[in-house]
Amino acid sequence: MDYFWELFFGGLTRGSIYALIALGYTMVYGIIELINFAHGEVYMIGAFTGLIVAGVFSLMGFSGASLLVLAMVIAVLYSSAYGYTIEKIAYKPLRGASRLAPLISAIGMSIFLQNYVLLAQTSDFLPFPALIPEFDFMEPYIDYLGSSELVIILTTVLVMIALTVLIKFTKIGKAMRATAQNKKMAMLTGVNVDHVISMTFIIGSGLAAVGGVLIATHIGQINFYIGFIAGLKAFTAAVLGGIGSIPGAVLGSLILGWTESFATGYISSDYEDVFAFCLLVLILIFRPAGILGRSTTQKV
Amino acid sequence: MFGIKKSLLVSIWFMFLTFPLMVIRVDTIEKTVQWRWMNMVYVGVGAFLFSYVWRFLLERKAAGSAVDAPAATVKERFTQRILTDPKMYRPVIAIVLVGAVIFPLIMDTYQVNIMVTALIYVVLGLGLNIVVGLAGLLDLGYVAFYAVGAYAYALLNYHFGLGFWTVLPIGAGLGALFGIMLGFPVLRLRGDYLAIVTLGFGEIIRLVLENWNEFSFGPSGISNIPRPGFFGMAFDMHSATQYLYYLMVAMVLFTIFVVNRLQHSRIGRAWMALREDEIACQAMGIDRTKTKLTAFALGATWAGAVGVIFAAKTTFINPASFTFMESAIILSIVVLGGMGSIVGVMLAAFILVLLPEYLRAFSEYRMLIFGASMVLMMVFRPQGLISNIRKKDAYKRSSDA
16 A cells, blocks of 8 residues: 555656646646747756756855755746746747747747757756755655655645636736637737736746756756656646646646556556656547636637 | 847846856766856857847848838749749759769768768658648657658568568558558647647657567667668669669659649648638538548658668667657758748758758757757748749630630
8 A cells, every 4th residue: 555655646746746837838828829839948947047056055055945945936037037038039929920830939949948958058967956855754654755745745735826816816817817818808908918928928937947946856867858758748737637727737737647657656667658648649539628628619 | 229228138138048057067966166157258249149130130021021012022033933934943953953863973972871861851851741831730740650661671671581672662651551540530639739649649659669679679779771672783882872872862753743743633732721721621621631631641651661761771770760859850841941842841951961961060059050940930931941832823814715
């Protein structure tokens, strides 16, 4: 039974990280119907920034929780700035173009950012310091739930609550929901749509950076390529839950996390990534709108 | 003045943005930090100039589409005339053909080998062009079909000793089969979902090849794949390459012929109609699934056939040759060339394969430039290097009436 719980919490941890990334995909898709292919790269840049900040400040004498918070805050700041800039360069000039154009531009952006980090940093795996301390009170549960996993899950829950509050109760959240429903109508009622789109990119990128730093310190190593697979899986999760729907993204991420965790635990670990993609293909075939998504009929 | 201030701000913004990644490099084991301040200067100057060019191009693009449309068409007409007027293009084609025939006779094996690679990408680009350019289906897993062809030849040869010429049609057929198998369930999906599923499919194929050791020999791959034979004649290294070269030239010519014929056929026009407007197309009585499936299967066929040739050329294959980056390169060939344009795709394939070969120092930055040019191309010239000319059929009154 211990093995089951170990896999269960492993899956929950994975799912939490996927959820943090998937939210960025789903929010952007909800507002401008674009698969932001470069989102995985923003997550990767978040992890790298976290590593660099942690490295520099640990030499200055910081350690433990303060170092984690510092790395996280700066990583979020930078990833948001990247998200904002990416939107301005690669997507904004293409508004109103065909659907294919922004998607290709997004793929180009993703390749560019990967190689930018590769050239600016390194192509090797870099060890990431363990920023999350081992808690004493977690001692009895160490077999199936580590301290860093606990921190990841709790952080994700907190972030989700904050995001829900932001979207439900603030002015910018209201503007976001209005833009997602009908861009033109929102514009007519005085919503600054450009500003809303920028904010969506900023928030989504910030969430991805939180995920990036947390998973990097949990796993202990990063390289320039981590964003590709993580982004793909988080996108799978977003589609699974119904793209454009925020609770859907969280639900999809958890399902994906558990599927991967149990499948690798009980079947085979060689095909870890294959399970995720098979799940994606199956979902899209049988329920293209996702679990919580509504299928819309296109009207002419 | 305003321009300079704006560019300065952009430059400062980019310096801020790239600061941690470009300047600092930490070594967490040795606990050392390396500061590379010079990079900041490069970024600052680069971003300053870049913002100027960016704004200039954006303004020109806006002006081009709004005010002087006639001026643009005159310029367009010149490049188009070379492509459409028989008096202009026939001599060009003749020169290219003669050049292609004598190329391996005057160049050494190394050069010919590079040219074979370039020609492989030309055919791959033309094959993907059917799917992306003509039918408008974004396929990000094209390399999977290429892998199917390559592994078909390697494995059939290894287990059953089948020769190159036997496997070439089998590889093409297997490519088509996989195309249909994948296409059948997923072609109902909208464009962007299709892109992700094909991407996932490409990754699945690669991961299976990497992990299923009993079947594909895993990451170590398969070596000693025989080169193509010619009625049992034995070749030395140089003439084998030459032979492969002529084979590829023939393949390219055949592909061009087929794609050209397809483009103006009933099915080709159906593809383009589907690309432009799916709903209107269905209303005109075109079977959407069947039409998409033919495009998908035909594209995959070329990839399968070229995969066989690729295996024969390198005589060694492993899953590392079939990564997503390969798909991305083929896609950027199609996009840079101008979706749907045969000449454009060929030109782009040569540029993307030959440039990095001849500029070795530059090859490190190859993918960086690929990515950037994909973005820039979409922003400033979505129609590609050479845009596809729409064939117009005008009703002409016969002169004697």
